[in-house]
Amino acid sequence: MRNGPDIARIANLVGDPARANMLTALMDGGALTASELALEAGVTVQTASSHLSKLMEGGLLSLAAQGRHRYYGLANAQVASMLESIMGVAEAAGPQRVRPGPRDATMREARICYDHLAGDQAVAMLDGFLARNILTRDGDRIAMGEVGPSFFRAIGIEPDTLKKSRRPLCRACLDWSVRRSHLAGSLGAAIFDKIVAERWARREANSRAVVFSPTGRRAFEKTFFG
Structure with a gap:
């Protein structure tokens, strides 16, 4: 394996259709809940939560808590x-x-x-x-x-x-x-x-x-x- 950034890992995260839909939905700079992103992706909330965990681990998303709600947004302008x-x-x-x-x-x-x-x-x-x-x-x-x-x-x-x-x-x-x-x-x-x-x-x-x-x-x- 060549030294350098692991682009395959990021490509794999973005390449899944459900995750791609979630990321695209956040391109307006806003933040959405897991339920809202599940609707955007066309998957169940449970499945969406699994995808969101992977995106968080990959550094593509940020998370903010407001009361009982948790809001996901793109990690930064670079993403x-x-x-x-x-x-x-x-x-x-x-x-x-x-x-x-x-x-x-x-x-x-x-x-x-x-x-x-x-x-x-x-x-x-x-x-x-x-x-x-x-x-x-x-x-x-x-x-x-x-x-x-x-x-x-x-x-x-x-x-x-x-x-x-x-x-x-x-x-x-x-x-x-x-x-x-x-x-x-x-x-x-x-x-x-x-x-x-x-x-x-x-x-x-x-x-x-x-x-x-x-x-x-x-x-x-x-x-x-x-």
Whole structure:
């Protein structure tokens, strides 16, 4: 066996259909109970508990207790990024596992990926940042550009505060529907928080889709596309 990370172990955890459904259900950054995840996976609560134990042991989930309830969520943004990348490979390789529907176009345009914006709008936003030197890119590494700090401070996002987080300030996340990168990291999360705080967009019920209002879309594009 070669030295290095045991990718087979992680692949085995993610590769089970029931566990894959559970992990996908948590891609919105929320937390669900074992009963709720059992419904998502289409298995009994007892079976779901067994799967959840394995995911916890594998470091893919976190657990929080609130009263009598126990809530499961993705362990961190790195796990979400891994899942988003796998979705991109699955999308390219096909076939589709789910039935297409009206949500598909909305999901591709804008959706939440753990705690940041993904989809066509997010990819276009990152492209604009790079073109205007707000951010720079060297391979897979994204960094603050020369005009970045002043740009973000002008719209109420303080980069120096974000740098104090344990998370990377900027990180490329491979977008499954576009198969190009959108912006993750603490900066990506701060941008999504601003979108929500300004009420430019809303989360679609029971979905990761993010829907912009007409005025919200104009405000979003004016702020981030210049």
